[in-house]
Amino acid sequence: MPGRDGAALHEAEHDGGEIGADAPDHVPRTAWAHGSIVPRRLLRLPRHPLAWALLAALAALVATPLASLLAIALRGDPELWPHLAAYVLPDAIVTTALLLAGIAVLTSLIGVGTAWLVAVHDFPGRSLMTWLLPLPLAFPTYIVAYVYADTLDTLGPVQGALRWLLxxxxxxxxxxxxxxxxxGAVVIMSLVLYPYVHLAMRASFQGRSAVLIEAARLFGASPWRIARTITLPMARPALAAGLALVLMESLNDIGATEYLGVRTLTLAVFTTWLNRGSLAGAAQIAVVMLIAVAALIALERHARRHRVVAASSADARTCRRVPLTGAAGILALLACLVPVGLGFAVPFGFLLREVLTRGLLVGFDPDLVRHIGSTVMLAGAATVLVLGLGFGGAFAARLIRRRRAGALLGAAGLGYAVPGTVLALGLLGPLVAVDEAIGGVVRAVTGHGAGLLLAGSAAAVVIAYTIRFLAIATGFAQAALTRLPVDLDDAAASVGARPRRVVAAVHLPLTRPALVGAALLVFVDCLKELPATLLLRPLNTETLATYVYQFATRGSFEEGALAALLIVLVGLVPVIRMVRLADDLDPDAPLA
Structure with missing residues (x-):
């Protein structure tokens, strides 16, 4: 019976079995499995060994540097750890915890507040604010730190103007x-990172169910009580996801914290490795950072635990925006203008002024052209690799349809949670081991060594970028593929189409917008990445990020304003795309 066979098929799939292995050669396996000729004893589908191999390779790609890091830390001098535990780690841990806590509080206040204003209310200038509020994401934190440290310095222009007025x-x-x-670091970094919380909370607020709100109003609940008991609790998973991104980016930062004199764990890894020449000590501090990252991930998942928010299927209407007029509308506009002005307009204006007044467009450093080429080459190569592996892994997981496949794909995306400094440290061992293996083969054949092919080369930087930003591609691909019915795959397979043909003819055309979005975001993140690039780049090779960093460390950041402005201008492209995506979620219902 077809109904009984379909139920048996569903049951077999959930038990981990595969179906259709005994189908005749002339009958497509999916048709054999789903048609009326399904035997009572359901057998297994092909195991898709290439798909499993790809997922396992992606998980191993992320796990290898972490395992290497642990090995380096365990092989370290046993007398070094007591010194680190007594004199380095306590101050670094406390400083890092205070920095993360302060940033979490301030980004929550700014992100949730501005999202509440633009998603729930309508006021003069609201449409413009929906575009302007996410723009600080185009700035790397270290560039904004350089700008404010110089402009707010005792001899800077802001205090000079105050002294003149007084x-x-x-x-x-x-x-x-x-x-x-x-x-200062908490405030400056929060002005750049709050859009992560803003975008997540804005999407959540825009999807508020009118059914729940109207039911609460019928029982006499005030707007504040509705927000406190319904809207904000339902948005808690979005807040947890946004804060997780904020804290990961804060923990990865090295340029801003070093320039502002904040001794975090990331900076401790950097200085212990390069300034003190202790690789083992740096690895031991990095292991502490990994524990902190694991704790952040656990907290984020705990915050979303058992919190599944679903709209009413009977009435999927979203709430209409509440108009704010008069003084309330002006205050709402000012509340949105302040973070935009401080997080984007002021730094952008500073960079533009420095570029124009110093004549950097006309008499720019000739080496800057070469550095732009290096930046584009490294970011472009990493973007192509990330997209191929990320979307390939997502397609493989969809093809297999097993929980273990999803777990492997999730493990492959953990690289984004690993700070660039830690990742660079963990990659050294595997890269050197591969170079030695290749050198041994070349020496056996030619009698001459091959030298270092990966470690200390551009390939090392590309590999680090790939591991760190693989989660972006897998996330985009999974989000796009979940919108495609599985029936499309089954229909293609029922007429004998191989998985490769299904991906090329069905999946890729339908996921092209996600592919483009992921490419833009990965490319810009590679442009802005500083810690891993600093530690792994070849000699005499600079990217735009390291070029700006070199000027900042010499106390002449203004001379690198053109490179910083180029990073920001390129970063605006994916930010605008994300705003468009968020704007698509905005309800078109007329105002209440």
Whole structure:
């Protein structure tokens, strides 16, 4: 009976079995499995060995540097760890915890508040604010830190203007809080990172169910009580996801924290490795960072535990926006303008002014052209590799349809949670081991060594980028593929189409927008990546990020303003695309 066979098929798939292995050669396996000639004893589908191999390779690609890092830490000098535990780690852990806590609080306040205003209310300038609020994401945190540290310095233009207004002739001290401090780092980094929370919360608020809100109003609930008991609790998973991204980016940062004098764990790894020449010590600190990353992931998953939010299938209407007029509308506009102005307009204006006043467009450094070429080459190569592996892994997991396949794909995406400094440290061992193996083969054949082919080359940087940003491609691909009914795959297979043909003819055309979005985001993230590039780039090779960093460490950041502006301008492209995606979720219902 077809119904009984379909139920048996469903049951067999959930038990981990595969169906159709005994089908005659002239009958497609899917048709044999799903048609009326299915035997009572359901057998297994092909195991898809290539798909399994790809997923296993992706998981191993991320696991290998982490395993190498643990090995380096365990082989380290046993007398070194007590020194680190006594004199380095306590201060670094406390500073890192305070930095992350401060950034979490401030980004939540800015992100949730602005998202609530633009998603729930309508006020003059709201449409413009929906485009402007995410723009600080185009800035790397280290560039904004350089800008504010220079402009708010005691001898900077802001305090100079204040002294002129107050009639103070000679600087007798700072008139403003010191930006080169823990508090300064919290504020400056939060101004760049709050859009992660804003976009996540905005999407959640825009999807509020009108059914729940209207039911609460019938029982006399005030707007504040509805927000506190319904809207905000339902948006908690979105807040957890946004904060997880914020904290991962904060933990990965090295340029801003170093320039602002904040001694975090990431900076401790960097200085222990390069300045003190202790690879084992750096690895031991990096293991502590991995524990912190694991704790952040666990907290994020715990926050979303057993919290599945589903709209009513009977009435899927979303809430209409509430108009704000008069003083309330003006205050809402000002509340949105402040983070946009401080997080984007001020740094962008500073860079543009420096480029124009210093004549950097006309008399720019000739080496900058070469550095732009290096940046584009490294980012482009990594983007192609990330897209191929990420979308290939997502297609493989869809083909296999097993929980273990999904687990392998999830493991492959954990690289994004690993800070670039830690990743670079863990990659050294495997890269050197591969170089030695290749050198041994070449020496046996030719009698001459091959030298270092991966370690210390551009390939090392590309590999680091691939591991770190693979999660972006897999996330985009999975989100796009979940919108495609599995019946499409089954229909193609029922007429004898091989998986390769299904991917080329069905999946790729339908997931092309996601492919383009992932490519833009990966490319820009590669442009902005600083820690891994600093530690793994070949000698005499600079990217735009390291080029700006070199000027900042010499105290002449303004001379690198053109390179910084180029990074920002390119970064605006994926940010605008993300805004368009978020805007598609905005309800078109007329205002209440």
């Amino acid at each position: 009639g103070i002739a000679v600087p007798a001290g700072s008139l403003l809080p010191e930006p080169r401090s823990l508090g």
